[in-house]
Amino acid sequence: METKQGKPTATPFKVVRLAASAALGTLNEIYYKELANAKQQGKPVIWITSMTPIELVYAFDGIPFFPENYAALCSSRKVAEDLCKAGEARGYSQDLCAYALCTFGIMFEKRGAFGEPPPDPDILIATEGACATHPKWWEAIQRHYECPMIIIDAPYTVDSETLAPRQKAYYVAELKEAVKSLEQATKKPFSMEKLREVVSFSDQASELWDDIDAMRAAIPTPISQIDVFTCLFPLVTLKGTKEAVDFYKQLRDEVKARVDNKVGFVPNERFRLIWDLFPVYHNMRLLNYFAEFGAAFVTDLYGNAFSGRLDSSDPFGSLANRYLSFFMRSASRGKAELYKKRAKQYHVDGIVFHSNRCCRNFTAEQPDIGAILREELGLPSMSFEGNMVDPRGYDDAQVKSKIETFIEMLEARKYPKK
Amino acid sequence: MMISQFDEAYRNRHKLAEGWEKEGKKLFGYFCNYIPEELIYAAGFITLRIRGSSENIELADAHLPSICCSYMRSALEEALKGRYNYLDGAVFPKSCDMTRALYGIWKRDIKLPYYYFLPVPGKSTDAAVDFFIEELQLFKESLEKYTNKKISEASLKQAIKLYNENRALVRELYNLGLRDTPPLSGSEAFAVLRAGLVMPKEEHNAMLRKLLPGLSSAKGSPDGKVRLMVAGNTFETIELLQAVEDSGGNVVVDDIDIGSRYYFSAVDENAEPLRALAERYLRKVPCPCKHPAEPRLYHMLKLAKEYRVRGVILLTQKYCDTHLYDRPWLESSLKNNGIPVLVVDHSDTGWAGGKFKTMVQAFIEMVG
Ligand code: SF4
Ligand code: SF4
Numbered sequence: 214m215e216t217k218q219g220k221p222t223a224t225p226f227k228v229v230r231l232a233a234s235a236a237l238g239t240l241n242e243i244y245y246k247e248l249a250n251a252k253q254q255g256k257p258v259i260w261i262t263s264m265t266p267i268e269l270v271y272a273f274d275g276i277p278f279f280p281e282n283y284a285a286l287c288s289s290r291k292v293a294e295d296l297c298k299a300g301e302a303r304g305y306s307q308d309l310c311a312y313a314l315c316t317f318g319i320m321f322e323k324r325g326a327f328g329e330p331p332p333d334p335d336i337l338i339a340t341e342g343a344c345a346t347h348p349k350w351w352e353a354i355q356r357h358y359e360c361p362m363i364i365i366d367a368p369y370t371v372d373s374e375t376l377a378p379r380q381k382a383y384y385v386a387e388l389k390e391a392v393k394s395l396e397q398a399t400k401k402p403f404s405m406e407k408l409r410e411v412v413s414f415s416d417q418a419s420e421l422w423d424d425i426d427a428m429r430a431a432i433p434t435p436i437s438q439i440d441v442f443t444c445l446f447p448l449v450t451l452k453g454t455k456e457a458v459d460f461y462k463q464l465r466d467e468v469k470a471r472v473d474n475k476v477g478f479v480p481n482e483r484f485r486l487i488w489d490l491f492p493v494y495h496n497m498r499l500l501n502y503f504a505e506f507g508a509a510f511v512t513d514l515y516g517n518a519f520s521g522r523l524d525s526s527d528p529f530g531s532l533a534n535r536y537l538s539f540f541m542r543s544a545s546r547g548k549a550e551l552y553k554k555r556a557k558q559y560h561v562d563g564i565v566f567h568s569n570r571c572c573r574n575f576t577a578e579q580p581d582i583g584a585i586l587r588e589e590l591g592l593p594s595m596s597f598e599g600n601m602v603d604p605r606g607y608d609d610a611q612v613k614s615k616i617e618t619f620i621e622m623l624e625a626r627k628y629p630k631k
Numbered sequence: 632m633m634i635s636q637f638d639e640a641y642r643n644r645h646k647l648a649e650g651w652e653k654e655g656k657k658l659f660g661y662f663c664n665y666i667p668e669e670l671i672y673a674a675g676f677i678t679l680r681i682r683g684s685s686e687n688i689e690l691a692d693a694h695l696p697s698i699c700c701s702y703m704r705s706a707l708e709e710a711l712k713g714r715y716n717y718l719d720g721a722v723f724p725k726s727c728d729m730t731r732a733l734y735g736i737w738k739r740d741i742k743l744p745y746y747y748f749l750p751v752p753g754k755s756t757d758a759a760v761d762f763f764i765e766e767l768q769l770f771k772e773s774l775e776k777y778t779n780k781k782i783s784e785a786s787l788k789q790a791i792k793l794y795n796e797n798r799a800l801v802r803e804l805y806n807l808g809l810r811d812t813p814p815l816s817g818s819e820a821f822a823v824l825r826a827g828l829v830m831p832k833e834e835h836n837a838m839l840r841k842l843l844p845g846l847s848s849a850k851g852s853p854d855g856k857v858r859l860m861v862a863g864n865t866f867e868t869i870e871l872l873q874a875v876e877d878s879g880g881n882v883v884v885d886d887i888d889i890g891s892r893y894y895f896s897a898v899d900e901n902a903e904p905l906r907a908l909a910e911r912y913l914r915k916v917p918c919p920c921k922h923p924a925e926p927r928l929y930h931m932l933k934l935a936k937e938y939r940v941r942g943v944i945l946l947t948q949k950y951c952d953t954h955l956y957d958r959p960w961l962e963s964s965l966k967n968n969g970i971p972v973l974v975v976d977h978s979d980t981g982w983a984g985g986k987f988k989t990m991v992q993a994f995i996e997m998v999g
Pocket of ligand 2: 700701702703727728729730864865948950951952953954
């Protein structure tokens, strides 16, 4: 791992693929086929923002479409930059969220990740559950497609422990309003029984995800951050289906076997890190660069954002609990406390901040979160600038040199020369 | 009463506030257009809008990335420099992602005795109003706990009356802009109304009462200036309005968050106070963080017609997401209604005056 000068050097290694990736590939294929055929099948295509209760979509037998997820796909297929530019050509600022710009590109240019555009929305659902910009770009989408749009108002609690009955009641009322609008738009009656079933599948998938997440605390950590990001797809898009549950059972068993046999994804794990927050979809391999120095990411809050326990005996109430006390909505102090807890549980040596230049919502607090972790835990951090989707302005060489400096520092702290 | 007195009151706002503090008055800071100031006033505070400045950012860089709006960065800079030490407390509404995030950042980095986060709903439905009433009740109780004094219904009604008076007086100022030859320029009007953000309403009212009669009888000189509207969000740079005037234009009306979106719409004095406040704040001309967005467009179209403007300067703070999302739609909707639009990216820190002037001159030539 070390050269004569004491500088760490990168050691390429062979990535062992998860057996579950094959199943993931199949799930992806089936989903996109169903999406493409939705209209023929008479199923409504419902475009939703993250933190929209996807459970409602499945309860109405709709096909959810996540522009954010799809923009990530466009990014990994290297078509996002062009699509973002097309959005900008219509007057949208380059400073806006690249998920949105990419979606605008898709909408105006009528093309997508594989050439063909995704099907037009029959219904739109947006919420400020995660981000105040969501209803804004949904409004723009709505003006373009002129289809029905539902905005689910999600009161912010910020100090998340203060979720109060009145906030819950308002949100539950919003959900019930949404159900009414969905009944009108789909011309199908709402079935509580169906919602309970969906909620139960959603809960099971989340429980499995939480198990997998907890197993990342093992030394060595069993799976890579790339695996975590790619395996999120069912939790984001298929949550509420039996298929997602089956997939996560398989994944959980595989990860558990690795833990039981002390198999890590990096051959020689020397450092354990936290990743904050967004993936760099146009350059996922960057994560492997850390691994080449024996540095493994053992936790992140991004994946967990999509997991949340529910209770099928109280679907609406538990949806309210889950989506309103979602930890990403808390103030910087709350997020820092979560990381503090995890830093101990997961035996963490440092934190890496992806300063996502198009996302003010989750980048604004990074300096303070870093400061809290440094001051209260002595946890070192590094930060690099990027954009989750749009590769413009990203300087790979510069980022890598930052990583090297960071690793050097970690090396000196954790393995000091006698 | 001279307009320059309003301008000085604004420019010396920190010094004046420090003076009030020494006199034993209690001062309270708030952000944005969605905080019912009447409630805070009734609890015994002077309400002050937290503002930024045009100074360069030095201290805030370590706390807030450069991709955040210059308004919030600059306001934080002022606080880090200790200029808001006179505040007893600050309240942040849920408006945009910045008002949410900055609550936590201020709370950690700026030591004030009291902080509050007000979860303002994103809609204006009946359910949203009912919910907001409950939130206001809680905010009221929190203020009462902090001051150790009950807020009586009478004091709340009196606060509503006072703030309504202020709105009505400022509205008279706006009415002057309706004339063919307004007795004051856009930059002068702006100086008058922005002073009202940072001083006790009683005082602003008293100053307006002295100013208005003289203006009402004054005859503006027919100067042939091109009538314009400025729309968008907050700015410090009054010089940009002067640049418009130097270029043969005059801003006669606005749709900005410290202008008509703040001063228009009164609170119903006959209704139950918390309900009246909830309704007024959720049903006033919306800022883009609220839904639906259309009422704001109608407000702009109505003003454009009433004030007979020849064009709109659509000015957006760089990195202000909610405004940037609406911009292409507002621009095309205005144009479809026959109103020319000049789109401007704005930042108070490092304002590019020369570039702005060139753009404005060309625009005025085109629409004039
Ligand atoms: S949270 Fe950030 S990345 Fe997500 S939609 Fe909002 S701006 Fe975009
Ligand atoms: S509305 Fe815009 S200018 Fe105002 S605080 Fe939010 S981002 Fe900044």
